Amino acid sequence: MSGADETPPPPPRAAGAARPSNPYRDLPAERFWRKAVAGVAPFALDPGPRDAFRIARTDRVATAGSCFAQRVSQALARGGFRYHVTETAPEGLSPAEAQARQFGTFSARYGNLYGPRQFVQLFDRAFGAFTPALRAWRREDGRYVDPFRPTIEPGGFSDPDAVEAARNGHLARVRDLFETLDVLIVTLGLTEGWRCRADGAALSLAPGVAGGSYDPAEIAFVNAGTAEVIADLSGFLDRLWSVNARARVIVTVSPVPLAATYLPHHVLVANARSKAVLRAAAGEVCERGDPRLVYFPSYEIVTSHSHGGRYYDEDQRTVTEAGVAHVMRSFMTSFSPEACPAVRAPVGEAEFAGAAGVVCDEEAIERSLA
Template sequence: MRKAIVIGHSHILCLRAAYRERLDGKTDPAFEFLWLREKQYQAGGPVKQKAGPAALRRDPARGATSQVSGINSKAVRAKIKSTAADFGVICINGFSTASALCGGEAISHADKLAHLTRVLDPNSPLRTWLEFLRPLLPPQTFLLPPPPPVAATQLQGLFPAERIERIAHLPLEPLEIRRSVWKRYCELAAELGGEYGIHFLEPPASVFTPEGLLQEECYGGDPMHGNPEYGFRVMTMLTSVMAEGATAHRVPPTAHRTPRKTQRHPYVGLPDSAYWKQSVADPAPGEVDPVAGVRFKIKPEDKVATAGSCFAQHISKRLRGGGFNFFVTEASATDDEASRARGFYDFSARYGNVYTARQLVQLFDRAFGFFTPIEPVWRRDNTSFCDPFRPRIEPDGFPTRQAVRLEMETHLKAVRRLFLELDVLVFTLGLTECWISRLDGAAYPVAPGVAGGVYDSDQYAFVNFGVAEVVADLKRFFEQLRLVNPKARAILTVSPVPLMATRTDQHVLAATTYSKSVLRVAAEEITRIFDHVYYFPSYEIITGPHAAGGYYGPDRRSVLEAGVDHVMRVFMSRLTESAAPAPQRTGPGSAVDSYFSEMEDLDQAACDEELYGKA
């Protein structure tokens, strides 16, 4: 009968227990276990232990695997030689499971991932250990990692208090961080094992939860180890692998004699977010999180203002519903269908859709008296008038030109207060196509003649902004905003909603690609100029290949609630601190609470651009 030898520290105990209780005499090969903490394998005292969380905070690189120091190498050699095994299994420890499980602010996720790469260093403990063992073991040798981190949301009650004492004071990491740290270590261990002709084996699928963590029925006496059930599942896998290993897992007999030097390059050791496989291909579509490099987080007390395209209305509603201080400076005295139709609470003020950067900077200029348009009123029909810059806020229009002007003064006063007092502005860039006045350059949300006014090619011009123009407009806006409100911060997004129609000579799909590309590049350029501006990738969440178009409705344009849910789930988890139990108010009264609780039909977002649609 063939033989296999399993070598390791504490992680082989559950394998040994499972084998002795349930598999002894029933497998081919037969297994023997070399537990390095047994007295005969120790040299001059106990085997050196890997660092715990406290030591890890001082030096994250200390979470290294079994070390040759402290081992009676002569006894280990003799045991391996006497076993004359056909297969070898090295149970590695590496970056401790406890360090993947917990830590919080003690050590960042990025630091954990970065320090993991030290296992590839020329003198890393794992490399030293493999160089010692590889010549002693048979050609068909396998690396086995520690169990994945537990999926528990709390440790108390699941494990004895004395077994979690050293980590009980540390907060648990989110499930996705636990998984990514453990997986990254496995990838690096596999890479290093490959240098020595050692095949890496991940634990069997039966030990994992759907989230890629350890099943509760496999929990050991502490969060770092598996139990005999875990050991049984792993041993069953090992037996199966070795049964077919004569062909499937054969390695060159001389592979261990000439390990290649570690190949280090700038793409080694980056966080999961830098790799397509780990951050896009592997996660479930609804778990893709493209956020990285967060510059600040929104606190519950921060006054958060919103503006932009119709997609920004979803952010407005979800912020309010999430218990944050959605800052409103232009509120309605009543909460009824009429006030909702008049654009109250779509955004922080009643400015309607602000699709372009040019509209945004002109809104600021008008609010502070830097720009007064020559044409402040449009005739809507024979009996009513409208505001050219928000033509749909009054569904029936205004009765007189004077009424438009009076309402405009009230509105601009509210906008001025908004810019002066906000803490965070969330602005969604929507379009590059725009209609402007040839008289003074005033930018409109819709073309003259669509919702008001009369189109005259001598008076109005179509423009399609490029990157330089969008960057210039945004740069001027943020410079001016900082002058009147030094504490202001901003989050830029790009609307994933395609164009309803284009006035260019391009196909609407190509025109959409141009528009969104310009806006995305401009947003990136602005974040490189201003440290207090951050880009949030809502566009990527909705349009990325992971979603496979599933976040769009039948018209392939409207964003479904599931897409908005994904966007806001990432937004709230990555860009906000925990919200207060009860929403805070600035402006609107309790009527707004009921309003937002009822605004669940996200397809109702008011969108001026939809007027361009062809019947």
């Protein structure tokens, strides 16, 4: 027998005695892994919130964020919801041309917004609180692009003045969007990014990828931490509610991995860090109790190992139609239960059709190296 103190076993419970109090005893099944994950079929996994606000068919629903936000907007439109777009294609533009120029890709033509700093600055630029010094990037073909949405015009612009004129019209539509939307779905994608050293202007792509040229004296690489993401996400929400107090916001984290990392790490490690920061920050902000704000677990549904990786295509990055369909089933159960049948994905070959028509600016990094 050792000399260490040992805790004696509890005395036997007398027959008929009340069971001791246990804080887990009366919790619902969804709080237990065995019942809510291991105990259900993978396609039936549904971790969505059950006490969130409801979305009506008449609500103006807008989307902004990374590539995955486009998949959500497509599913909402298929489901008969009022997808709110304030920057529409000009008359006479063919559907193919409109898609190529990203009309309707998001609710306004801001392109991919990967991190919260871009959301904050988009708002500030739209409402006149921030004017970046950077006006335009010149491409190798002599045409110009908007550094803050460099892929929205495949043909580019003739000169910096044309870039600025188009940007001013765009920002007017962004103001309309923020002031008139009923529900905004925000999808956070990355913590890595590039900013102008002069004024901190946040870019969606590094210069040299889709225009401009990289000068480390002018452009800095930034990898946002949890505190910065929390501050930026909170700052954007405060700004939005200052012009639209009734707006409801759904925050998600994109399950699409990084296409590339600038950090001196394996991209798998960098991706894990980036998503962990975004998820932790989103959770902290959304758990503050504002009834207009809720977190939705798109990231958890797609990346859950219970699916055995079936929700990614062969590139291990593109989310399959089956994965999107699962996300939307849970989404509708949470926010619009009566609409669930309308968004069920078709069974068969079409269910695995991939991500046709989805624009992911980040993929331009690899193309620029070819």
